[in-house]
Amino acid sequence: MTNIGPNIRYANMSHWKSIPYKKIDNFREFYYEDNTNSAYYSDWDNILKYQSALGFDGIEIAPWDMADILPLFGSPENFTAFAKERGVSVIGMFHGAHASHAADHFDEAVRSGREAVDTIVRFGGTYMNTCPTQNYYGTGPLSREEVQQCAKVMNEIGRYATDHGVKIGLHNEFFCAINLSNHRELIETTDPRFVHYCIDTAQISIMGEDLLKFYDDYHERISTFHLKDTASSNQPDSLRFSQDPEITDDGMRWFWEPGMGNLDLKGLYRLLKQHEFKGWMSIEYDGSPDLLASMAMTRYYLDKELRPIYD
Amino acid sequence: MHTEAIAISLDLINRHYQEPNRNRYESKYFWEELYRLIAASGFSAIEIPYEPVWQFGGRSGVPMNRYCVNTKYENAANYRALLKECGIERVTGITFDPNLFMRNDNLGFYFGATGHFAQEALAHAADMGANYFAISPSPFYGRILQYHPDLEGQKEAFTQRTIELLGGLAAKAAELGVTLVLRHEYWGLFGGEQVVSLLDALPETVKLDLDTANLFVAGISAADFLAAHDGRIGCVHLTDTDFVDTADVWKTPNPEFPSHRATQVFRDPGTGSVDLLEIAGLLDRLNYQGPITCSARQTRDPFRALLRTRSLLNQFQK
Numbered sequence: 001m002t003n004i005g006p007n008i009r010y011a012n013m014s015h016w017k018s019i020p021y022k023k024i025d026n027f028r029e030f031y032y033e034d035n036t037n038s039a040y041y042s043d044w045d046n047i048l049k050y051q052s053a054l055g056f057d058g059i060e061i062a063p064w065d066m067a068d069i070l071p072l073f074g075s076p077e078n079f080t081a082f083a084k085e086r087g088v089s090v091i092g093m094f095h096g097a098h099a100s101h102a103a104d105h106f107d108e109a110v111r112s113g114r115e116a117v118d119t120i121v122r123f124g125g126t127y128m129n130t131c132p133t134q135n136y137y138g139t140g141p142l143s144r145e146e147v148q149q150c151a152k153v154m155n156e157i158g159r160y161a162t163d164h165g166v167k168i169g170l171h172n173e174f175f176c177a178i179n180l181s182n183h184r185e186l187i188e189t190t191d192p193r194f195v196h197y198c199i200d201t202a203q204i205s206i207m208g209e210d211l212l213k214f215y216d217d218y219h220e221r222i223s224t225f226h227l228k229d230t231a232s233s234n235q236p237d238s239l240r241f242s243q244d245p246e247i248t249d250d251g252m253r254w255f256w257e258p259g260m261g262n263l264d265l266k267g268l269y270r271l272l273k274q275h276e277f278k279g280w281m282s283i284e285y286d287g288s289p290d291l292l293a294s295m296a297m298t299r300y301y302l303d304k305e306l307r308p309i310y311d
Numbered sequence: 312m313h314t315e316a317i318a319i320s321l322d323l324i325n326r327h328y329q330e331p332n333r334n335r336y337e338s339k340y341f342w343e344e345l346y347r348l349i350a351a352s353g354f355s356a357i358e359i360p361y362e363p364v365w366q367f368g369g370r371s372g373v374p375m376n377r378y379c380v381n382t383k384y385e386n387a388a389n390y391r392a393l394l395k396e397c398g399i400e401r402v403t404g405i406t407f408d409p410n411l412f413m414r415n416d417n418l419g420f421y422f423g424a425t426g427h428f429a430q431e432a433l434a435h436a437a438d439m440g441a442n443y444f445a446i447s448p449s450p451f452y453g454r455i456l457q458y459h460p461d462l463e464g465q466k467e468a469f470t471q472r473t474i475e476l477l478g479g480l481a482a483k484a485a486e487l488g489v490t491l492v493l494r495h496e497y498w499g500l501f502g503g504e505q506v507v508s509l510l511d512a513l514p515e516t517v518k519l520d521l522d523t524a525n526l527f528v529a530g531i532s533a534a535d536f537l538a539a540h541d542g543r544i545g546c547v548h549l550t551d552t553d554f555v556d557t558a559d560v561w562k563t564p565n566p567e568f569p570s571h572r573a574t575q576v577f578r579d580p581g582t583g584s585v586d587l588l589e590i591a592g593l594l595d596r597l598n599y600q601g602p603i604t605c606s607a608r609q610t611r612d613p614f615r616a617l618l619r620t621r622s623l624l625n626q627f628q629k
Contacts, residue, residue: 017329020568030573036611041329042573064368067414071457071564135369175369243382244369249339289332 006311007277010302011058011091012051013226013284015291018068019044022082041292044072044082050292052087054299059083060282061123062094063116076122091280092127092224093120094171100153101133101146101177113157117166127224127280128161129171129198130154132178132186136241139177147182151189158194169198169223174206174235174254175245183207187218196223200284202230202255205263207240212267219275228284229261230254255287257294259301266309273310312595314624316603317549318356318403319349323607323616326362326373330611339372339383343397345613350398352617353624357394358404358604359439361432364411377435387438403602404443404546405436406494413450416458418469421450426476433480437487442602443546444484445492445520448473448509449500453563462500469500474512481514492545494520497529497556498566504531510543518545523585524552524577528561533590537597546602547594551583552576567609577609579616581623591627 023045024030031039040046051059061069073079080090095116099105113130120128132150133139142150154170161168170187172178178186183204187197199222205211215222232254239245246254258265288294324336324345335341349357362375371382374390384390394402412424429446436444449455455469456462462469477491484491493506493513501509510519521544526533537544554576560569567576580587594603605624607616 017333018327019329020565021570021573024573026572033575034611038330038575038611039573041331042568047329067411068565071454072570244371246369247337247372249372249383251335251338251340287334289334291329292331 008272008311009058009280010056011060011280011282012056012295013060013094013282013286014062014065015284015286015288016041016047019047020068021045022072045086048083048086048088050295054295056283056295056299057087058089058091058280058282060092060094060125060127060129061090063096066119076119077124080124090123090125091282092125092129092166093123095128095130095168096134097130097132097150097153097157098134101139101142101150103149106149106153109153110156110160113153114160117157117161117164120166121164126166127169127198128166129169129224129226130157131171131173131176134177135175135244136177136179137175137243140179140241142177142182147178147186148189150178151186154186154195155191158191162194167196167223168194169196171198171200171226172203172207173200173246174203174240175242179240180208183209187221192221197221198224198226200226200228201263201265201268202228202261202284205233206230206235206254208234211263212271215268215271215275219271219277222277224279225281226284227258227265227281228286229256229258229263229265231256231261233263253287255284257285257288257297257301258283259305260297265306269306269309277310312591312627312629314627314629315353316356317354317624318358318602318604319354319617319620320358320360320406320548320604320606320608321375322358322360322406323610323613325609325613326375337370337372339374342372342374343393346394346397346399348614349617352621354617354621355398355400356403357399358406358606359402360406360408361428361435362411363428363431377431377438380435387435391439402439402441403604404445404492405432405439405441407432407444407446409447410450410454413454413458418459418465418472422472422476426479429476429480430483433483433487433489433491436489441489443490443492443518444480445494445546446477446480447494447496447499448477448506451498451564451566452500452502452561453498453566455500456562457564466500470509474509477509477513477517481517485514485516490545491517492520493517495522495525497525498561502561503529507540519543520546520548522548522550523587523590524550524583527552527585528554528556528576533585534593537593537599541597544599544601546604547599549580549587549590549603549605550608551578551580551585551587553578553583575609575611577606579607579610579619580605581619587623588626595628
């Protein structure tokens with residue numbers, strides 16, 4: 001039997017804050033200005049090399065990166081070429097489908113989604129993980145009609161994305177208006193030909209889904225993952241529906257590197273094997289104080305604990 | 312000089328660029344400890360950059376706009392009471408930078424969003440009891456050029472719309488009892504002496520900011536600038552730099568980070584080449600009585616910057 005490569009390829013969801021330089025040619029001089037480690041986190045050249053060296057061949061960028069990346073590189077294509085030279089492909093971009101539940105926002109939500117697809121195509125990406133609407137606070141609870149409206153927008157964006165070689169994956173956050181009570185309803189109302197699902201392992205667990213059961217139930221819809229751990233599964237409505245719960249006042253973290261929380265990620269990998277998942281898995285480090293250290297910790301855990309189960 | 316009246320800008324915290332441990336800057340606890348540390352380093356006044364961006368994406372722990380303050384403290388009065396409890400007696404000024412809204416080729420969007428959020432920021436300045444509201448009159452020149460390659464051809468129209476926007480703010484500022492101040496930045500559309508023409512087109516209530524590092528980079532003597540505009544200075548920013556712009560970096564989209572040669576443009580006060588002791592003496596001789604704010608923008612270590620700044624101020628003649 002011919003070895004045609006691993007079933008799972010690994011990427012990072014970009015949580016770097018603004019990176020001000022493309023490539024620092026005067027690295028030593030820059031370092032000596034104040035003898036701190038700022039120089040190590042200031043150019044895409046090194047950021048992408050860190051990724052590549054740690055075996056993360058893909059990067060999923062975020063729309064909020066655009067305001068910095070575009071002036072720095074001139075175009076999405078230039079960024080992609082620069083990343084490729086360092087062994088990293090752009091696999092896609094996150095998208096927030098703001099107010100897609102509102103019927104009077106349909107045209108705007110679809111237009112914005114299509115523009116995001118166009119941007120991804122220019123980056124050479126093939127995934128658009130999409131948060132279906134905004135936070136629960138100030139918006140929820142959604143009516144049945146509003147959930148269906150969300151689905152209508154997702155189907156429309158999904159059809160356009162599919163035509164352009166991009167897979168959209170619903171991506172739910174624990175604090176979204178699409179939440180535990182209507183999460184599955186939304187999935188089932190969307191057209192499986194055009195709308196897929198990105199499991200954010202920590203977000204759906206905090207929301208109250210059982211990770212393994214959810215994957216088992218929907219494995220045919222899963223396009224990709226945001227893999228991260230949590231020690232805070234099954235949070236109550238009062239917390240999930242509160243104002244701005246993502247960043248806590250006291251610094252408590254919702255998200256941890258794989259293996260640092262208490263999700264059954266080994267169980268998930270056994271199911272991935274059972275369902276023969278093939279595709280990209282993006283690791284997310286939101287909340288980490290040190291993205292480089294998190295990346296290295298994750299690589300160790302993947303290699304020693306998860307990849308031996310299913311690679 | 313009465314150094315006890317000098318404020319420190321919260322711009323010493325790097326909110327936007329990557330560095331280890333940066334994420335803590337988005338949580339409320341970080342800032343509430345910071346206020347006490349600021350007070351411990353001898354400052355009882357702060358300046359706050361007004362940043363609408365924190366209103367979006369649920370990051371209301373960063374206390375830099377009205378939405379965030381209201382989310383975490385219900386209202387400005389509660390926030391000011393918390394500051395007092397931490398040893399910060401007053402918010403001297405609020406600053407506003409419109410670069411966030413220069414992100415496409417639609418000038419209607421830029422002027423609409425800037426006007427809306429600047430009005431909100433000005434009202435917030437009044438709620439904070441601030442003395443001044445210091446606005447950057449344009450985005451970075453190179454950032455505008457990125458989206459409007461025919462900028463030079465549009466400059467007159469851009470200037471006219473800017474004057475209208477600032478005129479509206481001037482009227483509201485006068486009503487609120489806050490001094491509207493134009494920031495003087497070498498990288499803007501109104502850099503160098505051009506800011507003076509802009510000021511001349513606005514009501515007399517509008518004043519100028521004297522920013523020592525910006526003047527240094529623009530090659531303008533702070534002493535000459537101060538002498539020429541005595542009576543029109545609304546606030547002074549004591550900032551430091553070593554940077555000399557030999558490559559027209561001011562025309563690039565992100566001039567705070569010179570793309571041809573990485574460098575920290577703004578140095579911690581007292582560690583660069585600006586003679587801040589001489590400028591302090593000059594302000595004394597001219598009997599300048601307005602607000603003075605130190606800024607350690609771009610510092611690599613905010614806590615060291617606080618003490619470096621205090622160490623500099625300790626050298627000022629009492």
